[in-house]
Amino acid sequence: MTLELRQVGKAIGPEVHIYPTDLLLEPGQFNILLGTTLSGKTTLMTLMAGLEKPTSGQIWFNGRDVTGEAVQKRNVSMVYQQFINYPNFDVYENIASPLRVARLPEDEIRKRVTHISELLRISQMLDRRPDELSGGQQQRCAMARALVKDSDLILLDEPLANLDFKLREELREELPRLFAERDCVVVYATTEPTEALLLGGATATLHEGRITDFGPTERVYREPVDLNTARVFSEPPMNLATVEISNGVCRLTETLSWPAPAILSDGKYTLGLRPHHVSPVQVQADWVPVESTIKVAELAGSESIIHFESYGNQWVSLVHGVHPFETGAAAVLYADMAHAFYFSPDGKLSAAPTVGYGRTKEGN
Amino acid sequence: MIRMRWLVPTFYILFLMLPIYWLVSMSFKTTNEILGAFTLWPQNPTLANYRTIFTDPSWYMGYVNSISYVTLNTVISVSAALPAAYAFSRYRFLGDKHLFFWLLTNRMAPAAVFALPFFQLYSAIGLFDTYLAVALAHTLFNVPLAVWILEGFMSGVPKQLDETAYIDGYSFWRFFTRIFIPTIKAGIGVAAFFCFMFSWVELLLAKTLTAVAAKPIAATMTKTASSSGYELGLLAAAGTLTIIPGAIVIYFVRNYIAKGFALGRV
Numbered sequence: 065m066t067l068e069l070r071q072v073g074k075a076i077g078p079e080v081h082i083y084p085t086d087l088l089l090e091p092g093q094f095n096i097l098l099g100t101t102l103s104g105k106t107t108l109m110t111l112m113a114g115l116e117k118p119t120s121g122q123i124w125f126n127g128r129d130v131t132g133e134a135v136q137k138r139n140v141s142m143v144y145q146q147f148i149n150y151p152n153f154d155v156y157e158n159i160a161s162p163l164r165v166a167r168l169p170e171d172e173i174r175k176r177v178t179h180i181s182e183l184l185r186i187s188q189m190l191d192r193r194p195d196e197l198s199g200g201q202q203q204r205c206a207m208a209r210a211l212v213k214d215s216d217l218i219l220l221d222e223p224l225a226n227l228d229f230k231l232r233e234e235l236r237e238e239l240p241r242l243f244a245e246r247d248c249v250v251v252y253a254t255t256e257p258t259e260a261l262l263l264g265g266a267t268a269t270l271h272e273g274r275i276t277d278f279g280p281t282e283r284v285y286r287e288p289v290d291l292n293t294a295r296v297f298s299e300p301p302m303n304l305a306t307v308e309i310s311n312g313v314c315r316l317t318e319t320l321s322w323p324a325p326a327i328l329s330d331g332k333y334t335l336g337l338r339p340h341h342v343s344p345v346q347v348q349a350d351w352v353p354v355e356s357t358i359k360v361a362e363l364a365g366s367e368s369i370i371h372f373e374s375y376g377n378q379w380v381s382l383v384h385g386v387h388p389f390e391t392g393a394a395a396v397l398y399a400d401m402a403h404a405f406y407f408s409p410d411g412k413l414s415a416a417p418t419v420g421y422g423r424t425k426e427g428n
Numbered sequence: 429m430i431r432m433r434w435l436v437p438t439f440y441i442l443f444l445m446l447p448i449y450w451l452v453s454m455s456f457k458t459t460n461e462i463l464g465a466f467t468l469w470p471q472n473p474t475l476a477n478y479r480t481i482f483t484d485p486s487w488y489m490g491y492v493n494s495i496s497y498v499t500l501n502t503v504i505s506v507s508a509a510l511p512a513a514y515a516f517s518r519y520r521f522l523g524d525k526h527l528f529f530w531l532l533t534n535r536m537a538p539a540a541v542f543a544l545p546f547f548q549l550y551s552a553i554g555l556f557d558t559y560l561a562v563a564l565a566h567t568l569f570n571v572p573l574a575v576w577i578l579e580g581f582m583s584g585v586p587k588q589l590d591e592t593a594y595i596d597g598y599s600f601w602r603f604f605t606r607i608f609i610p611t612i613k614a615g616i617g618v619a620a621f622f623c624f625m626f627s628w629v630e631l632l633l634a635k636t637l638t639a640v641a642a643k644p645i646a647a648t649m650t651k652t653a654s655s656s657g658y659e660l661g662l663l664a665a666a667g668t669l670t671i672i673p674g675a676i677v678i679y680f681v682r683n684y685i686a687k688g689f690a691l692g693r694v
Contacts, residue, residue: 113591135594135595140595142592146588148586148588165596165597165602166597
C-alpha cells in the first residue's frame with residue numbers, strides 16, 4: 065500500500081501553490097510534512113486526499129491512478145488543526161458517521177465506536193455534544209472519527225497545534241500506538257522540527273511550495289540536502305553567515321578563523337549552525353569566540369534563548385541554564401564550529417558536521 | 429444614587445409601552461367612550477370589537493391572507509437564499525463581491541418604485557390578487573436580506589467541516605441537509621424572522637397587488653370609516669391582533685437573534 069505523487073502541481077490562476085512534486089509514501093511509519101505556515105502543507109494534503117484536483121501530474125494509490133477521483137470514493141481520513149466535529153451530532157454519532165454513510169450494520173458500528181473511543185479515552189463522553197468537550201477531547205473525537213474506518217490513507221494536518229502544551233505531549237505519546245497495527249499510509253503535517261524528530265519515520269521538508277528533501281527523519285536532520293531544508297528543520301532559526309575558505313582555513317572575518325572541513329575546496333560558503341551549538345560558556349577549547357551585541361535574552365525556565373548580533377549577522381543561542389544578559393550589552397559567545405553545516409553558494413549542502421552523533425570522522 | 433438606578437429604564441419602558449397600552453385599552457372600549465372622554469382604562473370593558481373581527485370574514489380573512497403570503501414569502505426567501513448564501517460563502521467566482529453588493533442594493537430602493545411594474549406584470553400574467561403575487565414581490569427585498577444574514581452564519585462555519593463530511597463519504601446534498609443546515613439553524617431562524625417581519629409590516633406592495641381575495645389585514649384596517657361612522661374600537665382591536673404574530677415569532681427566535689447579533693451580521 066503506497067501513495068505516489070508523480071509531478072503533482074497545483075496553481076490557482078497565476079499563483080503557484082505547489083510546484084511539480086514527486087513523492088513516494090510508504091505505510092507503517094509516519095510520513096511527516098515539515099514546513100512553515102503557508103509552505104503548502106495543507107494544499108499538498110488536500111491534493112493527496114482528493115479534495116482538490118491537481119493542476120498537473122498524477123496521484124497513484126496502490127498502483128492505481130486515482131487523480132481526479134471523488135474524495136468520497138477514496139477511503140481516506142483527515143484530522144485538521146481546528147477541531148472539526150459535527151456540532152449537531154453527539155460524540156457517538158460523530159464517530160459513527162463514516163460507518164453510517166458506509167451502511168455498516170448497527171452492532172458492528174457499536175463495536176467499532178466502543179473500541180476506538182476506549183483507545184482514545186473518550187468513552188465517558190459519548191453522549192455529549194462536541195461543544196461541551198474540552199479542546200483536547202474535541203480533537204480526540206475528531207481523531208476517533210478518522211480512525212474508526214479502515215482508511216488506506218490518514219492525513220493529520222497539524223493535529224496538535226491548537227492544543228496546550230501538556231495535552232500535546234500526552235496525545236503525541238499516544239499517536240504511535242494508535243497507528244501501530246494499521247496497514248495504511250499516515251501523513252502528518254507539522255511546523256515543529258521537534259515534533260518531526262519525536263515521531264521519527266520519514267520527513268519531507270516543504271519550502272515555498274517545493275519539497276526540498278525527503279528521507280528518514282534522522283537523515284534529513286543530520287544531513288539536509290540544502291540550506292532551505294536545514295532552515296526549515298531548525299527551531300529557533302539556524303544561524304547563518306557567509307564564510308570564505310582558503311588553504312584549509314575557514315574565515316568569518318579577517319581575524320576570526322578556524323580549521324575548515326578537509327573535504328571542502330577553496331571558495332565562498334554559507335555557514336549554518338544550529339542555535340544549541342552557540343553558547344555563552346566555552347566548554348571546549350576549539351569553540352570559536354564571536355564578539356556580539358545582545359539583542360534580547362529570553363529566559364525560558366531552564367533554558368536561555370539569546371538573540372544577538374555578530375559581525376552583521378542575526379544569531380540565536382539556545383543553551384541550558386539561566387544566562388541573563390542586558391539588552392545592548394557587548395558579550396563574547398562561543399560557536400562550536402565542529403557542528404557547522406557548509407552550503408555552497410547555490411544552497412546545496414557541501415559538508416555536514418561529522419562529530420558527536422556516535423560516528424567517528426573516519427567512519428563518515 | 430444606586431437605589432435610583434431602576435428609574436431610567438422604568439421610564440424608558442413606560443414611554444415605549446404607552447402607545448401599545450393605549451391601543452390595547454382602546455380595543456376594549458366602545459367608540460363612544462374613546463371619542464367621549466379621556467379615560468385611562470376602559471370604564472365599560474367590552475369584547476364586542478374582538479367579536480366583530482372573529483366573526484366577520486371581511487376582517488378575519490385579512491389575517492388569514494396576511495399570514496398566508498407572509499409564510500409563503502418566508503419559505504420562498506429562505507429556500508432561495510440558502511444555496512445562494514452557500515455559494516457566496518464557499519466559492520470564489522468572477523464578480524462574486526459585486527453580485528453580493530448588488531443584491532443588497534435591492535433593499536435600498538423604496539417599494540413604491542416597484543409597485544407599478546409589479547402591478548402591470550402580475551395583471552398581465554394573471555397573478556394579480558393572489559398570495560403568490562405578494563409573496564414573490566416581497567422576495568425582492570427579503571431574498572437579499574436572507575442571503576446577507578445566512579452568508580454571515582455560513583462563513584462562521586469552517587470550510588473544513590464540509591471537507592470532513594466529504595471525506596467521511598457524505599454526498600453534497602446529504603451533507604447539506606443532514607449536517608450543514610442543522611449547524612446553521614440559528615442563522616436560518618434569524619433570516620426567517622426578518623423575512624417574516626419585513627413581509628408582515630410591508631403595506632404598499634401588498635395593497636397594490638391585491639384587491640379582494642388576498643387583501644392583507646393592514647389594508648382592511650385602512651378603511652377607517654364605514655357607514656356607521658368611525659369605528660375606532662374595532663380598529664384598535666385589529667391593531668392589537670396585528671402585533672400578536674410578530675410577538676409570537678420573536679418569542680421563538682429570541683435566543684437565535686442574540687446569537688445573530690453576536691456574529692455581527694444582523
